[in-house]
Amino acid sequence: MTHKKSVKILVSLLIIALLSSVTVSGVGAAETYSGVSYSDSLLQNASFQDIAGHWAQIAIYRAAALGIVRGEGTKFRPNSTASREDVLGTLIRLADLEGAAQNLNVDPKDEAGHLNPWGANYVALAQAMGIITDDERRKTNWQTAATREETAYWMARTLNYLPVYGQAQQAIYGFSDWRSFTKSRIPYCEAIIGAQIMNGTGGKFNPQKAITRAELAAVLDKASQVYLPSKGYRNLQGTIGNTSFVGGLPGVTNNHYQVVQDDGQSFFMMVDSGRDFLVCKNRSIGKSSFLNTGDNVKVMIGPNREIILVEATSGMQSFLDGVLDYLDLSGNRLYVTGWDGKNYIYPLSPLCKVNLSGYPARLNDLIAGQQVSLFLNGTQVSEIRSAVTYPSSGALPREANSAYGSLFRKSTDELSIRDDNGRPFTYALTSDTRYYVNGLSASYYDLKIGDYLKLTLDNNRKIVRVDVRRDDAGYKIYLARMYDINSVFGEIRFDSVSGYQSGNLTGLGTDSLVLSAAQDMEAFVGNRKLSLLELEKYRGDYAYFVTARRGDQERVVRLVVREDTERKVTGKVQEVNGTLNSLTIKYEPDRLYYDSGTIVVRDNRLIDGDAINSGDDVVVFAERESDNSLRARLIVINSPETESRYSLYRGYLRDVLDRSRFEIGSASRMEDNKWRGDYSYNDFYYDYQTRFLYADSDGVERFGDSGFYNDDEDYEGLDVYIIAEGDRALAVIILDGIRFTSESISRGRITAITADDMELGNVSNWSSYSESWSTPGGDLRLKLKYAVAVRNGRGQDPSTLNVGDPVYLLRASVNGVSGDEYASLILVE
Amino acid sequence: MFFGTTEATAVTYDGTTKLTVITPPHDKGSVDVSVRNPAPDHAEAILSGGFTFEETIAPVPTDFSGRLWNKRAIKLSWTASTVPSQYEIYMGNSSDLDSSEYLGTTAGTEYMFEDLEANRYYYFWLRTINRDGTSKFTACKDNPIYVSSSDITNRPPTATVDTINTRIELAAGRLQIIVGEDLTFWRYPTYEILLDANQRKASEIELLIPSEGIDKNSVTTIQVVGNNFRIDLPLRALRTVEYQEFRRNNAEFYVKWLLTPAPPSYLESLALNLHGYQVVGGFTVLASIQSPVRETGMSLFASDINVGWFQVRSSLTPLRAYGYDSFSRKWTDVTAFVNTVSGLVTTRVGRSDSYIIAGKVN
DSSP states (O other): OHHHHHHHHHHHHHHHHHHHHHHHHHHHTSEEEEOBTTHHHHHHHHOOSSOTTOTTHHHHHHHHHTTSSOOOTTOOOTTSBOBHHHHHHHHHHHTTOHHHHHTSOOOHHHHTTOSSTTHHHHHHHHHHTTSSOHHHHHHSOTTSBOBHHHHHHHHHHHTTOOOOOGGGOOGGGGSTTGGGSOGGGHHHHHHHHHTTSSOOBTTBOOTTSBOBHHHHHHHHHHHHHHHGGGGTOEEEEEEEEEEEEEEOSTTOEEEEEEEEOTTSOEEEEEEOSSOBOEEEETTEEEEGGGOOTTOEEEEEEOTTSBEEEEEEEOSOOEEEEEEEEEEETTTTEEEEEETTSOEEEEEEEEEEEEEETTEEEOGGGOOTTOEEEEEEETTEEEEEEEOOOSSOSSSOOOOOEEEEEEEEEEETTEEEEEOTTSOEEEEEEEEEEEEEETTEEEOGGGOOTTOEEEEEEOTTSEEEEEEEEOOSSOOEEEEEEEEEEETTTTEEEEEEEEEEETTEEEEOSOSEEEEEEEEEEEEEETTEEEOHHHHGGGTTOEEEEEEEEETTEEEEEEEEEOOSOOEEEEEEEEEEETTTTEEEETTOOSOEEOOTTOEEEETTEEEOGGGOOTTOEEEEEEEEOTTSOEEEEEEEEEOOOOOOSOEEEEEEEEEEEETTEEEEEEEEEEETTEEEOOOSOEEEEOOTTOEEEEEETTEEEEEOHHHHHHTHHHHTTSEEEEEEETTEEEEEEEESSOOEEEEEEEEEEEEEEOSSEEEEEEEEEEETTTTEEEOOOSOEEEEOTTOEEEETTEEEOGGGOOTTOEEEEEEEEETTOSBOOEEEEEEEO | OEETTEEOSEEEEOSTTOEEEEOOOOOSEEEEEEEEOOTTTOOEEEEEEEEEEOOOOOOOOSOOEEEEETTTEEEEEOOOOSSOOEEEEEEESSSOGGGOEEEEEESSSEEEEOOOOSSEEEEEEEEEEETTEEOOOEEOTTOSEEEOGGGGSSOOOOOOOOOSSOEEEEETTEEEEEOOGGGGGOOSSEEEEOOOHHHHTOSEEEEEEEHHHHHHOOSOEEEEEOSSEEEEEEGGGGOOHHHHHHHHHOSSOEEEEEEEEOOHHHHHHHHHHSTTEEEEEEEEEEEEEEOSSOEEEEOEEEEEEEEEEEOOOOSOSSEEEEEEETTTTEEEEOEEEEETTTTEEEEEEEESEEEEEEEEOO
């Protein structure tokens, strides 16, 4: 009998051992976090009755979960003002200094002036830290409301924010009422406002206004997001994938929640009878039992791997209809084109359901080109619905297929792109290929090397459609010192800023610059990619970076940390080898190596090093490595950019053939910015959109196609200059006894224009000997008397040009006479 | 006669009521005009704000000269014009200004022309340009400047990208070997790539072999030996069907040949298919052909490549190498040679695939 019982015990022990080993092996593979033993009292502290629906509700919960706000009873009184001692108290708790405060000996006489039982201690600690003077401590009424300025000042002091002096003081002067700040506190308030912990409303900060308890909670919440990560706190995000209960000893239940993050990695949250955590879901607060499979969660984790608060949202959040482009199962991503014509990329939820014509299906059953409806939970796709329209599965028709990548080579019949893994692909263009830039119809000439493309392919892998996703405006290149990096708000503060301008990095007037990092920012040190958090380690180092306008803001899109040395090499690329990742520059005895971290800019595009061509005119900023090789960090290419939809011709008007055609003789054509060839006879078409200009010693005359046709005999034999698109003349200059001499090609941006002349800024001139654009700086003033222009495929008079237009033009003197310089053929780029 | 404090350039006395004066160069703005009698009288009359200087076309410098500079350039120089302006330089190979072409613009007083060719005459012209227009051209005093071939020997050197010699790079445990183009003319049976101690430790190795070498050399075998592997790669093995197809459309490209340890999870799943054996290790061979614009896989090699894999000595004997044919679903023994002393198992690799090394469980 006893023998039998002991066997039974042994068996049950064995089962327990087995079960627990199962738990360990199942969970041990990934990160595991657990709740806290004092979850009951936390929940009680946070269960305020008067904050339901309040704007600061979530912030109050977070502050309560962190233990910063506590002992308030059942009411939080969000709209009452916060007393000075309470504000000091919460700040001291946030800074984890409460223990120090409570250990201070306080004169019982001083305690009389305080409502808060620890109030005197908080004030005493503040005095000990030098935040307030003895005089202030005795004369201030600590029970009355704190002002917003006091809150900001005390916060900066308790959390050790360094005061900001001098030119770096920027944020505070954005408020119209900055004069109401106490002068001595401005550097500290600037630090808090600059870190985006406090902000104002309606352009005002209201520094002397009392702070409400809700405002205080919101401020503490923001401060905690900035301050706590440095103390080992973390935020994780994902979807609850799996929950399971594991029964252990009688009366003990272990429960673990699997959370799958966007990148597909999981972590586990453990709950048992002794430990639980707070959950805030659908604007109410509770414990882990609130969570359901499929909830999208944000988890705050403390320095001891304990779960402080889980914010959950459940159910469908939003909805998207479109066409499936590509399902990247290994990357756990879905590429979809919405009906709005935009491209979306979403991570898949681990529980993503697929529903085809009402039946459950698998992700593998989806095919590119299918119409789909996506149900999104948070940032992840939780369900995909579609209909089966093809007769049978099995051999599926692949009617549409897409490829993504950045363009690195183009020719009239092929496009080569490099996908996200750096692999090259080349696809053929057809005459029917359509082009779209940001959803608007465009042409082949609008594609630029470095553009990020989506190619829609037909059965034969030929390109049907090209979509360009393009940044709103041009790139800017800088070199600056990274003075501060805030990975929480994705913000980088620079000082000693230099901007790239025509081959030089020149100091800018502004000494400091605060920029946000773009979502897809890539940061490098050498060829190693860094996250923004890792970049924080390089605080104080110099970096080359490129910004673009995204939305309404200039943001950093690419950054590479500069090491100690800097060398500038300019000249023409002699030789490039993509396999060896190196290039040589004429008269430069060192080879220059580039890598994935090197920033390469051409035509306002970021391109990769392999798209550099020999003959390119480059400015390279490089540094010498420990092995004595030169490594390029920033390469700017001043490309000739010869490709244009227009061509320029000159010759003599041989014959006006009919109402829509004329012929020129001794034609030469502008190729690579130089007159070349003798194309003997050339036919051109003209129509009502063609602009003509006739010039003789008496003056000039402008007219349209009928004017030209009616006087054709007078014009035959005269010199002509033509801007053409294919064989269609868009603008024609006819010269009678007038000769253009000392012609040269310039480009720039119009800075001023009148009926008679225009001024160009940012001018560069083409030198055909060095085959490069040189930028002498300064303005160029040109007469418009003999000028014709083309814009958007139409001939125009120069009077239609506007300030700000980027132009490419042929300029000349007339009849070898010094004095005025004239524009002749003008292209608006 | 003074304009401000500057004396007039020339004064002609035209009678008691008239002086003809050439104004001196002067900055923009109004100045007082003063007329002073010669000594001993020194009587003076001043008209305050009597003359306003305006900016004009800058007069062209008269001392435009050029000379050969340090065997690499022609250095052109001049003195600055009295009126602020930039200078445009035109150049030609004949004395005809009309056939000249624009060379460059500068705001300074010198210009370097570096694109010299030997046995040529160079002619230069200069003019000023500012907001008010351009001046006349002035020819360089030294026109024509003749450049002989001896004038420009010993120019500063330009580096070249070295594709001739083999280059080896080790980064993050992966060894990248770009085989040099000297392979093309290698007439010995083996082209041995020697590694240093650090490089030998690498477990992943990537070989990039230039197409020219594969095309023109069919006798050589590339040999690389590391601590974990030994590769004997006959070049003819790479002349596969895919290679010849690729060759038709592409001029110069590389074959990328990658050897990595097989992922453990893959080995485990394979072991399940191979009853009675225990897997002790394995490796993966991946080959592809890549030009700057295209990349395509290479599956079947044209002949066997010998890959040796050093295995920790196992008690299991004999060790054999196996490849799995997923079409016939059969395991094939691809062992070439087993050195039981060193633990080197040499495998005949016939295609891009994973190979395992296994021993029979007794």
